[in-house]
Amino acid sequence: MSENTSLIPRANQYGRPSFFEKVSIFFKLLLLPIVLVWTFVFKWSGRTRKRSVCDGRIRYVVTKFNIRQLQYLFGTTRGNYTTWCKQAKQEPQIESIGGDANLLWIGERRPEKVILYLHGGGFLLPPGVTNIAFFAHVVTKLRERGINASVAMLEYTLVPVAAFPTQLKQAVAAINHLMSLGVDPQDIQLAGDSAGANLILQVLAHLLHPLEYENVPPLSLPSPLKGACLISPWVDLSDIHGTLSSGNSTDMLTAGIIRDWGSQVLGPVPREYLGYIEANSAKDDWWKGVDAFADRVLVTAGREECLNNEIIRFKSVFETFHSHVNMQEHSGIHNDPFYAWELGESGGGAPDMIVDWLQAGFQEAAV
Template sequence: MSEISPLLPRATQYGRPSLMDRIKMFFTLLPLPIVIIWSFLFKSGKTKSKKRVVFDRSLRYVVNSLNVRQLQHVMGTTRGVYDAWCKRNNLGPDVEGVGEGANLLWVGERGLDKVIIYLHGGAFLLPPFTYNLDFFHHVRTVLRQRGVNASVVLVEYTLVPEAIFPTPLKQAVAAINHLMNLGVDPQNMQLVGDSAGGNLVTQVLAHLLHPLESERVPALSLPAPFKGVYVLSPWVDLTNIFKTLDSGEDTDFLTVRTLTSWGSTILGPVSAKNRDYVEPNSAAEDWWKGVDAFVDRVLITAGEDECLKNEIIRFHSTFDNFHSHAKLVVQDEGIHNDPLLDFAVGKRDGSTTQFIIDWLTIGFQEPTS
C-alpha cells in the first residue's frame, strides 16, 4: 500500500475509515462473542468440527457486517499480512520487484526449478488471510517431501481503490514475464488463484487469447503452455447474471448482497468492451476457444454450499468445450474457499486439500510438452 497522503480524498485511500466508520465498527463487532457462543451451542456440520463451524459463522458475521474500508483497516495490507506470516514462522521476508508496481513475495525459500504462482483472492479489495499462506506453505512442504522441488510465490498486486482494472492483470503478467526472464519455463509453472485470484487467473488466460493492447497490458508470449492452472472458488459472476447465487445464501460465509456489492464496485469502472475479461460468465460461449494451447491441465473446485457453486459449474461447462483436460470438483459441505478455511483452524488433512496437492504433484511430475 502506498503512503497515505492527507491531500488525497478518503475514497481513493486504502484502508482509511472515517471517524464514524471506526465508531460503527466498534459497535458492530461488540456482538461477535455472542455469535461465537451461539454458533458453538446451536450450529453443527455433517462432517466439520465444531471449531470449524464456529470459525465459519464468525467469519460470515464479520465479512458481511463491515464495509470495505473497515475490512481493509482490520485486515491490513498484503505486504503486512505477508510480513506477519513470515515473522510468525521465523522466516525472513523475500520480496522481489517485477515492475508495474507489483512484487513477488516468496512463501518459504526462493527457487526457480518449479514455481507455483499464487494470485490471492479478496474481491480485488482485500489482502489474503494468513491461513492462505499456511495452506500454500503446506503445499510446498508436501511437494518437496515427495521429491518435487517446487517453490511458491505470492503476487502482491494493487488493490481497490488505489488501482482498478486492468492494473492487477498488468501486474500478474509482469510477474509471469519476470519469472520467465529469470529462466522459469511455463512448463515448470502452475498458476493458482482463489476467488478474485481465480478471476485474475482467467484474466491472464483471456489476455493470451484476446491481447488487451488497448489498455496497455504487457504482452505475454509463452514459449510453451503453462503446466497447470488451478482456480479455487473462482469469482466468475460478479453481478448474479443468472440469479443463481442464492443457492448458498444460508450456508456460505459470503452472502449474495456482499458478492454483488463488491462486484458492482469492481465492474463499475470497467468499460462494456472489457467486461468479459473481468466477468467470465458474461462472455460469449466461444470466448475460450483456443485456450488449450496455453495450458496443459486445468482444475476448478467449488463448494457444494457456496453461493458461487452454480456459476462455477456454468463456467466449467463452457470452458470444458475448449479444453479436454479441465476437471471440476465440487466439495461436499464446502463453502467459498473451503480448503483454505481448514487451515484457519489447524486442519491440514482435508480430502480436497489432499486432492489439490496430488493434482499439483502430478502436473510437475509429468513430462514437459
C-alpha cells in the same frame, strides 16, 4: 507520502475508515463473542462446532463492515506476509517486478519449478495469513514427495487504489519476470482462489484476445503453462443468472456481499471488456483455443457456496474448449480448502487433492 495521500479522496484510498466508522467497528466487534457463542451452541448442520465458529466469525465480519472497515481490519498483503514470515521464522523475500507489484516468496526462493499464487479477496482485500500458510504447507508436502517447487505470491494493487486492468498488468509482469529468470512455462503452475482465480482467467483471456486497453503489456509464451488451479473462481460478479442466493444460508459470503463487492470492481470497467473480468458474461466461444496456453486446469467449488452453480456453469463452457479440466465439487463453502486445512478437516479431500494435482503437473513436466 502523507501529504500526497491527503489530496486523494477517502473513497480512493485503501483502508481509511472515518472516525465514526472506526467507532462502529469497536461496537460491532463487542457483539462478536455473543455471535460466536450462539454459533457454538446452535452449530450449522453438517459442520463441527469448531468449523461452525470459524465460518460464523468470517460471515459476521464480512457482512457487518464496509470495505474501508474490512481493509482497516484485515491489513495489507505485505503486512500479512510479514506476519506469516515471523511465525514461520523466515526472512521476508520480496522481489520487485515493476508496475508497483512484487513477488513475495513463500518458503525458499528457488526459481526452478514455481507455483505463482494469485490471492483472492474480491480485488479489495489482502490474503489471510492462513492462505499464505496453506501454500507453505503445499511446498512442504511437494518437497516430501521429491519435488523442489517454490511459491511466489503476487502482491498486486487492490481496489480502490487501482482498478482493472491494473491487476492483469501486474500478473502479466509476474509471469514475464519468472520467464526472465529462466523458468520455463512448463515449470510454472498458476494457483488462485476467488478473485485470484478470476485473475488467472484474465491472463488466459489476454493470451487468447490480447488486450490493448490501458496499455496491458503483451504476454508471449514459448510453451504452455503447465497448469492453472482455480479455487472457487469468482466467475460471476453481478449475479448474471440470479443463482447466487442458493448459498445464502450456508456460505460465509452472501449473494448480497458478492454483488456489492462485484459492483465496486466492475464499476469502471467498459462494457466491451467485461468478458476479461467476468467469465460468465463472455460470449460462448470466448475460450476457443485456450488449451494452447495451459496444459491442465483444476476447478474447485463447494456445494454450499453461493457461486457453486455459476462455477459449474463456467466449467461446462470452458471444458468445451479444453480437454484436461478436472472439476472437484466438494462438500464445503467458498475457499473451503484453506479453512478445512487450518482446522485439520478433510473438506471433502480438497486440501490434499490440490497438493496431488500440483504434484502431478510438475511430474508431467519432468518427463
